Amino acid sequence: MGDGRRRTLHAPRTWWQWLHLALVALVIFSLLSPATSICPSRCSCRDETLAASCVDAGLEVVPIQLNPDVQVIRLSGNRIANVHYTLSFYTSLRVLDVSQNKISSIGAKNFEAQSKLEHLNISFNIISTLGKDAFRGLRALKVLDLSHNQIETVERGSFKDSNAVQLIDLSHNRITSFEDPTVFKDITTLQTLKLNHNQIIDVPSLLLKNIPGPCALETLTLNDNLIEVIEDRSFPAPCSASLKVLTLGSNVIKEIEKSGFNTLHSLSSLDLSYNNLTYIPTQQLSKLNLLSYLDLSGNTFHSVKPVAFQSLFQLSKLKISRLPHLNWVDSRAFVDNIKLDTIHIDENPELHRMPTRIFHGNPHLSHVSLRDNSLTTVDVSHFPLDRLRSLDLSGNPFNCNCSLHWLWKLAQAESQLPLRDNFLNQGNETGPDIQPQLRIVVKNLKCASPESLADHLLIEIPESTVSCETTWLTVAIILALVLALFGATCVVLLLFSSEKRSSCWCRRKASKNGPEPESDGRRLASGLVAPPGPPPILMLMPDKHYRDAILSNYSMKGGHDSDMKLAEPWLNGDVRNGGNDYSPLDVTSSRSKPHVVYV
Ligand SMILES: *[C@@H]1O[C@H](CO)[C@@H](O)[C@H](O)[C@H]1NC(C)=O
Numbered sequence: 001m002g003d004g005r006r007r008t009l010h011a012p013r014t015w016w017q018w019l020h021l022a023l024v025a026l027v028i029f030s031l032l033s034p035a036t037s038i039c040p041s042r043c044s045c046r047d048e049t050l051a052a053s054c055v056d057a058g059l060e061v062v063p064i065q066l067n068p069d070v071q072v073i074r075l076s077g078n079r080i081a082n083v084h085y086t087l088s089f090y091t092s093l094r095v096l097d098v099s100q101n102k103i104s105s106i107g108a109k110n111f112e113a114q115s116k117l118e119h120l121n122i123s124f125n126i127i128s129t130l131g132k133d134a135f136r137g138l139r140a141l142k143v144l145d146l147s148h149n150q151i152e153t154v155e156r157g158s159f160k161d162s163n164a165v166q167l168i169d170l171s172h173n174r175i176t177s178f179e180d181p182t183v184f185k186d187i188t189t190l191q192t193l194k195l196n197h198n199q200i201i202d203v204p205s206l207l208l209k210n211i212p213g214p215c216a217l218e219t220l221t222l223n224d225n226l227i228e229v230i231e232d233r234s235f236p237a238p239c240s241a242s243l244k245v246l247t248l249g250s251n252v253i254k255e256i257e258k259s260g261f262n263t264l265h266s267l268s269s270l271d272l273s274y275n276n277l278t279y280i281p282t283q284q285l286s287k288l289n290l291l292s293y294l295d296l297s298g299n300t301f302h303s304v305k306p307v308a309f310q311s312l313f314q315l316s317k318l319k320i321s322r323l324p325h326l327n328w329v330d331s332r333a334f335v336d337n338i339k340l341d342t343i344h345i346d347e348n349p350e351l352h353r354m355p356t357r358i359f360h361g362n363p364h365l366s367h368v369s370l371r372d373n374s375l376t377t378v379d380v381s382h383f384p385l386d387r388l389r390s391l392d393l394s395g396n397p398f399n400c401n402c403s404l405h406w407l408w409k410l411a412q413a414e415s416q417l418p419l420r421d422n423f424l425n426q427g428n429e430t431g432p433d434i435q436p437q438l439r440i441v442v443k444n445l446k447c448a449s450p451e452s453l454a455d456h457l458l459i460e461i462p463e464s465t466v467s468c469e470t471t472w473l474t475v476a477i478i479l480a481l482v483l484a485l486f487g488a489t490c491v492v493l494l495l496f497s498s499e500k501r502s503s504c505w506c507r508r509k510a511s512k513n514g515p516e517p518e519s520d521g522r523r524l525a526s527g528l529v530a531p532p533g534p535p536p537i538l539m540l541m542p543d544k545h546y547r548d549a550i551l552s553n554y555s556m557k558g559g560h561d562s563d564m565k566l567a568e569p570w571l572n573g574d575v576r577n578g579g580n581d582y583s584p585l586d587v588t589s590s591r592s593k594p595h596v597v598y599v
């Protein structure tokens, strides 16, 4: 049959058509009037848009009886085995989708008539080789999707004519290397090259080097390959300077040479996730001055050291998740990353604690996720809560004691705002009247201990289990303050009534002991009592146990040396432990500027 076809190639056009019509078992009507365009059953054709769609139509060949002016043909999900000779009818084609078929070869020169074709999708077929002249004639081609085939070899000259291409997707093939590193040498327009999921063992630096400058390449994806080392020369000019997005995830990278990334002056997004890095390549990354997205998840480093992301001043999104060995993040880890907006530190089973104030140097931080780690507690001071927009702490084995009261309260507030939720879910987060507010993930925010609360959701447990019994404490503080005020009033009254007597007495005493000190209470006091070390501080104890004793002291012993009273600690609000641990006289405290009172 194939031979027959070849022999009839130069036969009159009607014969050529007739053969193919027979091949696809067309109705006799169309055989009699070949110029009429026919829409095969299970296809839909729209003459007004010049588009034909035969998706999942069980076709085994490209239909040839469509409107010859058709611009869009969609044939995905059929059983088409090749595109040999069948496309020459459609010279106006702009879009051709033959993805998900059984094409094993695209042969040579089968697209010669498609000088207007811009979008060619041959993904999900079984092509193994791209031969010379495979895309001959595709001068307008912009998007070429060859992903999910079995391509091992890309021969010299495969892309010779396609010098307008912007995107080439060769992902999910079997490429180990490019035999001819100059295959893209005519494509000055190439912006995106996808090489994910192949068997590439080195960054194809020669390929990059041979793309003519000024290089337009902005995106290079190399996820799921077998790259072990990023070398100093992996990313050569001219394309190194234009590259903005680079993905190297799921390789086996264990080493990045010192200047491996030094040439990537424009890089803004870098994926190094799921490699074999045992350290954070701080120095290698530090040259990426424009980097705003970095993913280092799934590597094997143990800690995030101080200033681990040095000089990455533009970094706004950072992911360090799924690190099986991560057990420590330094409190100064992110100090250089002043633009940090979103951070994910999720699913790190060895991460049991976080340092306090870790994000306080990141004024733009608004989304924090610490999901599914092994944190047993989190201090409120970890987070700049006033700036945060979302916080996910779910899936940690929290010890639900009163250290988590703050989180309990935030979770309650979250679950009680369905109205706001509705509003926000409409996608308008910054409506006129609603301030952006902190969102807490309450689902799976659970307690692991104490045992009585194990596996309970934090929002479901009563407040008393996480409150720090502040009620009696508050009462005690208020009581102590009242007593202190009362005491102070007494002191002031006594001071007034004894001022004359006291100052006469002082002058008398001072003239005996030498020159009169400055009229400053403290100096006067040291002149009189002269204790070594810190200034003498005497304190009136605002506790009800001592109140009566002190007050009776005043009335009984007024005017004696040892009865100088300092009425300061409670005026500073310094009432420790609700006033219960005070000794009535505390002379060791060295508070600022004591207030000496004579009675
Ligand atoms: C090509 O087709 C596949 C499957 O039909 C689809 O997933 C893919 O997005 C298409 N590629 C482009 C570039 O449109």
Ligand SMILES: *[C@@H]1O[C@H](CO)[C@@H](O)[C@H](O)[C@H]1NC(C)=O
Residues within 6 Å of the ligand: 252, 254, 275, 276
């Ligand atoms: C990389 O890490 C994976 C999983 O951690 C491991 O199985 C593999 O042996 C490592 N490969 C190399 C080359 O170190």
Ligand SMILES: *[C@@H]1O[C@H](CO)[C@@H](O)[C@H](O)[C@H]1NC(C)=O
Residues within 6 Å of the ligand: 376, 377, 399, 401, 402, 403
């Ligand atoms: C609450 O539990 C955490 C973790 O076990 C512990 O570090 C913290 O000291 C506890 N807080 C209080 C107030 O007991």
Ligand SMILES: *[C@@H]1O[C@H](CO)[C@@H](O)[C@H](O)[C@H]1NC(C)=O
Residues within 6 Å of the ligand: 426, 427, 428, 430, 431, 432
């Ligand atoms: C959000 O609200 C603003 C002003 O109220 C409006 O201009 C904008 O279109 C809204 N956006 C969405 C996604 O609804």
